[in-house]
Amino acid sequence: MGALIWLVAALALAGAEALTGDLFLLMLSGGALSAAGASAVFGGPVWVDGVVFAAVSILLLVAVRPALRRRFAAGTGLPEPMKALEGKGALVLDRVGRHEGQVKLDGQVWTARPLNDDEVYEPGDHVTVVRIDGATAVVFRGI
Template identity: 40%
Template sequence: MDDWIVWLLVTVGFGVAEALTLSLFLAPFAVGALAGTVASAAGADLLPSAAVFAVVTAVSMLLLRPVARRHLRQPSTTRTGTDALVGRTALVLQPLGGPEGLGQVRLDGEVWTARTEGLDEIPAGSTVTVLEIRGATAVVTD
């Protein structure tokens, strides 16, 4: 079997492994193996092809790893759980008011205890906006 075919199989192996892990750790090795494939197909022996593999892998690692690290450190833009409820509107079921500002709202099809902060009473049937979720209580404003 020709050397370039072996290099091509190594390239595919690293590429598939990278696609399965999505860590951007094996991608530089796949790029280096592809360079080794090209060198071998151009007529280079095993040692020069391996040197091309090592150099291209090292350069790819130096260029790609900082990008991968920045990408992995970015906060998720998808809000889940109670964080996803912040900013949504809710329907007041029991008036919000009194000394504690407590009442009930329907938020995403569920009944939540709600509290207003610094507002007068909000009558039933009104629409409010969720400011935050504290435990099992939605803090709302009109």
């Protein structure tokens, strides 16, 4: 019976983790899952399950969680090739306005929009890329 309670606790903690995304509750869920395994295999008293839960949870919080957080944080931001396009010049191919436009940037055709919504650039104009917003180059008239 104790193993079932620990298993339900592990599932509840894992489900709650989906709402927070902090990886704290997931580590506690791992501890509860270990306690469920210990209870099922050894069938000892409840306090032994509690010790297993505490020990595994602390171990996961100290050893695994920081490594996972670093790994997830390392993937933020634009990929390096996209950052390299910022500040480059581009040639307007189709009229660039608030909701339309294309530029030739680094030999490729990109969807573009102006930095200021009220500006319009005509074909043949030279512009500078301010940033990449998804698959759209945000541009302004270069000096």
